[in-house]
Amino acid sequence: MGTTPKSPEARMSSRSIGTDPSTPRYEDHQGLFVNRSVGNSPKLLRISSDISMLDGDLGLNDKREDMPEATGAVAAAAVSERMLLPKERRQLAIVLVGLPARGKTFTAVKLTRYLRWLGHDTKHFNVGKYRRLKHGCTQAADFFRGDNQEGVDARNEVAILAMEDMFSWMDAGGQIGVFDATNSTKERRNLILKLAEDKCKVIFLETICKDQSIIDRNINLKIQQSPDYADQTDYNVALKDFKARLENYEKVYETVDEGSYIKMIDTVTGQGGQIQINAISGYLPGRIVFFLVNTHITPRPIFLTRHGESMYNLTGQIGGDPPLSDAGEQYAIQLASFIGKQLKSEVTASIWTSTLQRTSLTAHHIVRFPKVQWRALDEINAGICDGMTYEEIGKKMPDEYLARKLDKLRYRYPRGESYLDVIQRLEPVIIELERQRAPVVVIAHQAVLRSLYAYFADKPLKEIPHIEVPLHTVIEIQMGVTGIQEKRYKLMEDN
Known part of the structure; x- marks a missing residue:
């Protein structure tokens, strides 16, 4: 899979997400x-x-x-x-x-x-x-x-x-x-x-x-x-x-x-x-x-992005702890430049990654802000399917393949996790994101970011496994008193 750099401003979309707290025009004690x-x-x-x-x-x-x-x-x-x-x-x-x-x-x-x-x-x-x-x-x-x-x-x-x-x-x-x-x-x-x-x-x-x-x-x-x-x-x-x-x-x-x-x-x-x-x-x-x-109305942005393309993305394998591909390395450079421009006047922002190397490598070139690793941000645990492709799972474990296809939300990999398990372990992350007053950049994985995005966008749980979170794209969530606004920046295009 090849990608080429793209100017951040060239592919940017913006919209309101979640439920707007405002109403649109249309419509001395012990304790x-x-x-x-x-x-x-x-x-x-x-x-x-x-x-x-x-x-x-x-x-x-x-x-x-x-x-x-x-x-x-x-x-x-x-x-x-x-x-x-x-x-x-x-x-x-x-x-x-x-x-x-x-x-x-x-x-x-x-x-x-x-x-x-x-x-x-x-x-x-x-x-x-x-x-x-x-x-x-x-x-x-x-x-x-x-x-x-x-x-x-x-x-x-x-x-x-x-x-x-x-x-x-x-x-x-x-x-x-x-x-x-x-x-x-x-x-x-x-x-x-x-x-x-x-x-x-x-x-x-x-x-x-x-x-x-x-x-x-x-x-x-x-x-x-x-x-x-x-x-x-x-x-x-x-x-x-x-x-x-x-x-x-x-x-x-x-x-x-x-x-x-x-x-x-x-x-x-x-x-x-x-x-x-x-x-x-x-x-x-x-x-x-x-x-x-832990909630407040201080306006601040939260940036969500997947790690750069990994070697497993090229081979179609799931889980694991692979390094970045050449395109993934290029995205890490593009991301550092983008974050530097977006947060040029900030001094208290932080970068959050999972404990897996593809996220820390993606954050490597961002040098101005402290980095925090969260095990809660690790990709969904694929259990005994770790390192396999979906094609291999279909051939070797057809019952598991079908069960996942029928209900991706509740399906739990053998000795692994389901999306619902991921949501449960992400609750402390949500609380900490709500508590933060400064910008946060979250570099994580597809299932994790789908779950986080669903919180901000007020998406039903059943939709979480199907939310689009593409590679080499930054989702900016602006939190404030008038609601939540979303912008998406495509930093690199697929060839």
């Missing part, structure tokens, strides 16, 4: 505290031992006979806890709480994407969409006054509609509903708890932001992107209306101090803040807390 400091891992401080606990965790729905997509430790922990619980506690509603422009939807979208990637059937229910469908997009600020009983009743009505839809979805097998609304009064939250009785467990997730610059930025984004202001051409009129709406919510707002909850206080910038949790236990709720501790 456990997590203190965050810049660039450091969270520090957990237990300040009270009097913490009531959740009864358990999630996993399979009674109506489903198949195993969950997530396997290994993830599934074992979730299922073993869940099956010991009464039915109404086997599913979970994560109920957002917070004033407008505090990052609720941003948080809801990221959490939904993460849980889906882990293999949990998760759905985001945005009550604002229900309100707009039921009552239109033209309600003035008075509609949101706490003393406007007609408005309160109308908003409660659409919240109940959204809850009923969520319960119906759970009855059909859904596991985790993310219920996105202000839910800013105890009265509303008590209504939610009453509706959820005998149906699911509720965890409140409150987002609190006191940084006025972030609030102002979020307000600006709301006015630009919310369907509520799609027909308002005067920005100042829209701004005045939204601020009046916000004041109405602030007058009646009551912070969460009841039930099971996670409270995020000034965490979105990644510059500190605090997470308070109460009455939380179980494997999956613990994973949710750990994920939220």
